Amino acid sequence: MEIFLHKKKPFLLASLFLLLVVLAVPLKILAQVEPPPLINSKLVGTVIDSLTKQPLPGVVVRIKGVTHVVSTDGDGKFTFVTGQKLPYTLILSSIGFENKEIVVSTSPTIIRLKEVNSQLNDVVVVGYGTQTRKSLTGSVSTIAADEVRAKPTATFAEQLQGKAPGLQVSTSTGVPGDGMFIRIRGTTSINASNDPLYVIDGVYVNSGSLQRITTQGQANNPLSDISPDDIESVTVLKDADATAIYGARAANGVIVITTKRGKYNTAPKVSLSAYVGVAKAPKLWDLVTGPQHAELINEFYRNSNADAIAIASANGTTPATTYRFLPFRALTDNPTASPAPRGLPQDQNTYDRLNKAFRTGLLQNYDISVSGGNDKTTYYIGGGLNKQEATLKTNDFRRGSFKVNIDQKINDYVKIGTSNILTQTYRTNARVGDGPQGGILQSALHTPTYLPEFNADGTPGKWAGFDNLDVLLNNTNMNSTSNRLISNLYGEVNMTKDLTFKTSWSVDYNQYNEFQYWNSLTNLGIANKNLGTSSVSNNTIWTNEQTLNYNHVTGKHTFGALIGNSLQGSITNQTLAQGTNFPNDSFQQIASAANTTSSASESKYNLSSFFARLNYNYGGKYYAVFSIRADGSSRFGANHQWGYFPSAGLAWRIKQENFLKDVVVISDLKLRGSIGVTGNQNGINDFASRGLWGAGANYQNNPGTVPSQLANPDLKWESTRQANIGLDLSLFKDRLTLSGDVYNKYTSNLLLNLPLASSKGFSSILTNAGEMSNKGLELNISSVNLDGAFKWSTNFNISRNINKIEKLPTPVVAAYAAERMVQGLSMYTFYVYNQLYVDPQTGNAVYEDADHNGIINSNDIVPVGNALPKFNGGLTNNLSYKGFDLLVFFNFVYGNKVYNNNNYFLEGGGTRDANRAMDIYQLDRWQKTGDITNMPRLTAYGQNYTLSPTSRNIEDGSFLRLSNVTLGYNLPKDFIKKARMNSVRIYASGSNLWLWTKYKGPDPEINVSSSATVLGYDLGTPPVPRTFQIGANITF
């Protein structure tokens, strides 16, 4: 075995070896010791639904006390040929039905299973296994994919919005497949990642964008490579008990996704689903008309000139003449004076660019799958196509996906299987967010409305630093293709009745190709004699895991134990080539460029882990779970490479106690508690602990090197301690269920880019400094209001999270400077000049003078509001009558503030003159003594419009959204049977149908940047679209 150590990847080989040993042993034993089968009985049975009397396929039937297991076929039939003598006890289990133990003495036999109305027996996916809901000790939310699929989004994560307490999902732009802000139980980190860990069929998937070519803000979301149609269920693991088994990556919670699989002994089922729809921006910005713009600018000039004269006379100097002539005056009025006359206000035209930039987008989705299985094999094969046009032009999204899941029993002891997602996502992109060059929305929104699209000679007019909108709409040429393979291969061995060994090999491979070309009509093209960029990025995350799972029941004691190891590696390499100076617009490949530059880079990290979990349950009454994980990461210095993450959870099903047994009203009552520690290392540089010099600091095309970061050999894991107490209560035979959780998360050793004095030559060092807390409440209420022919059920969830930066050595300014992180306050606190009021006498803005020195300057920037909501949640109503079903889903966010940076630009008080559009709120400016308004007098002097940022642009971002309404109809069975169909459902659905908010912009659910330190910052992002679609789901 020593040779392994000298090989390139000793670790992998060692794991492989381990696998072979463990696999080989039982096989060998089986081969040697199994005697010729002794047949003592043959049992033939049928399993039916006790209520409907329909046969039940896929029911797992086992003989108590031995390992022999079979499943029912498509007709609910099963057969046992066994050495056991009748009578013996059978144990039957099937998802959605109560487990049944029955003594069978004759063959054939019919067994009836009762459907469970209670969720208590639902199987819940947890880390490295499953549990029934009643046995959970941790805080876990599950979302069935069918519940949320009606919302036509490119990314499944968006469909989770408002569906689980403690989960905050906020879309950042209205572009399909773009980045999102997702938090489970608050923000725990400043500079490490705050994204949850995503595990799809046991594969750790990358959720960080590989995008290199900027779209000026939000990056493409790699999670949109996964088709929502392939997903069976989503489980959100929240507290330490649920997440600690994932150790170092679990501090932000874990989202476990299970994809669809076939069932044993079921006839092939063909499912077709399709929808088509349209998307439209429900509201755009309200800009002033051309004449209004002109009036405002003239007023600005008049006021400024008056101020100049007043100031000069006070100082005894000659007044500045800058504002003497109004810009909007007759063309013959002082034609040579500066500024040049632009014509009278009433002669100005209004050019609507916004409605030109937006469109009604077409949405299409088609999915087909075939699934089924016999007693040894299950399969699921699916393919899908999703096409979405964004409401903002030139942003298109197209995903083709292919899925294969197979499970195969080799014999009664060994099972192998595989899960595969293969997708290609193609996008045409546009520059959307910040920055004027090439920015479609910027050009449409910020170009003053009085300025024409075209010059008199027909050439495109370019104004105010922006590209011409027409040019951009016709010439933007940016696209990206993501090729993704998420694949898992596992082998499972039932070594004894109680002991299962599993090995799992996974890969998440993503190749990401990007291209942009700016031709000679665009500003970027002009600046560079055309500009072309091509980028190829590859990311491979491989994982190998082994687990040994032990379960044993003796009397009232149920024991479970799990041990395992995990090895993971990630390699990212990127190659980028850029060309400028092209012969002409026909040449778009970089090979044609006269000047080319290129770069290639590679980065990698490894992670090695060991974990263990112990479960104990006494009589279905007392539950205890202990788990621990040890993670070693190559990102940290040798001193702190390993982190240890333990947790403990307890649950007490009070209902099982004698004193509650007879209380009929209460159908279940459970108290849960857990505590534990999880870690975080995501989002930091792969070599963050080293003192490094980097290349690329070239001069005259000679290579140059400069220091890139300071060493921090003590760098270590960020760790989050979390305590959780939960109560699950079911009343009136489970018609009303309540689930509440209280938690306290405390993150210490924050991975923080601690700002350093620039005089050291470094702006920051990544260090463990600072502490952050998140305390919160979650409540989920489900009720079955009507349960007859007319069914009505309601689900309501609400969560509150209080975030606080407990310790921070120095305030840190966020990527967008209106937000700061300061000890004692929450993340995403806005720091601005606080405008108290506009003086009705003078029309001047009065700001809070925080240091009471009579001067308003940067010392008077104070915290005003916060972008984190006080509450958020959702309300779902499901109604059905006969074949009809109706879903109405609201989600809400309350108490968050948004910095409306668009309006900061659009309400410049005339200071930006011809360089920015203005919005209608600017018309509310103070004009005469006595005016009560918050929009100060227009002038170039004083501080009315020169301070930035100010509280004028901080707005309430609370909203209530009618997120989805879906009306469906299941065609009558006998009607469709003629067409050899099993079920047909047709539906019509609408999303984002209604929005209540006080926010002035189109939508408060917006964010300019994918930077983790920025939230609630509205700048140049298109709003969430309103969609309508019709669709059908058909199974054969």
Add this chain to the structure above:
Amino acid sequence: MKKVTYIFAVILLFTSCKKFLEVQPQLQVDQDQAIINAGTAATAANGLFNLLAANSYYGSNFPALSYLSAGDIQWSGSQSDPNEITKHLTSATNGYVQSAWTAIYKTISQANYIIDKVPTVSDPLLTTTLKNQYLGEAYFVRALAYFDLARGWGGVQLILKPTNTASDNSDIPRSSLADTYAQVLKDLNAAETLVPATVSRNRVTLKTVQALKARFYLYQKNWALAEQFATSVINDNANYSLVAPYSAFFANNAVTTNESVFELAYTTSNTNGHSNWWLPPALGGRREWSPNDALVALLNNPAIGGNRNTLIAQTAPPGNLWYGKLYYRNPLGTDPAYVIRIAELYLIRSEARAQQNNLIGANSAQTDLNAVRSRAGLGTTTAATLSEILLALEKERQVEFPFEADRWFNLVRTDRAQTVLALPDKHLYLFPIPYNETLVDRQLAGANRNPGY
């Protein structure tokens, strides 16, 4: 047996873990491998010029602080940072001030590494000549950086040792303005003995050092030495001369003309931001700022601007917007940054001679001023008295260097800024200590800040 094998396998996993978790970077090298031989010393020296030329320093940010402050440039864009500067409302949170400050200290830090490490390298390929060149360049660049800090922010913290750990160079108090300038001189003297005597306009030679010394002594009002060092560069007229017409030093993609004593070079892979800020959208820029009406009038006045009107141009109708076109090259951002031009040395010497009462006649203040005027296609100056000549020099600089880091610092140096620009208070002579620095460094906080901000 099974258990034993399993345990053994687990042990095996543990033992090979250490290696598994050792991953080496391929894009970067460890700090202690940064300067160890001739090759790495050369790349570190290139890195030094890259930092000096960085966008936040001479690439555009630092010159912008000067020309935006000088009263001749108007804000015509949308960012609040340049707006504040043009209106002399610069706040401590101003992003331009912060970036320039950071970039200057980064440059100093790189020079400190070179000064610290290069002498210790023993590599036969690193000859004494090369060693001296790198060291001399580092001393010169550090001198220039402290000079820029001194004229922008006053006396500053003198960081002279490299930062190897986060705790290095902590809690260093601000030096006085005199001590800061003393350090500049010390570094210039060190550089003078080390740099080569060849001609290079993109790197540092003896003439580069002498030119900065001339400027240094002018700021120090040491007129004799200012004249002496200016003369030693001007006299090398085979290599340094006023190119005519004025536009010859920048138009038609000219680089490293005889006009330039020190200019920083840019390539398509290492660009600067000037043209983006100056050029109108039709030419691929954003015209964030532009020459104001007064400057346009001056440059277009044949008796004042002369052929320097080539610095500006107007967009097509109906816009008719004036823009600066000193930085215009395509691909965008490849324009050189002009750090010291020979014209400045003439004007330095003119002022130094005037102050030494050498006003008119041969080799006088007038001669030098006329040299610059004549190149611009203007007649001789009528200024003859000291005050007339000083005023004439002030006005000449206004139109000779409107888009370079010149006029503002000279108005402050001569204490004329308040009068000429109608500033409400002299605290505006210094830029604010960046707000972020005041948060993390108590030596820059509270009373250690620049007053008035």
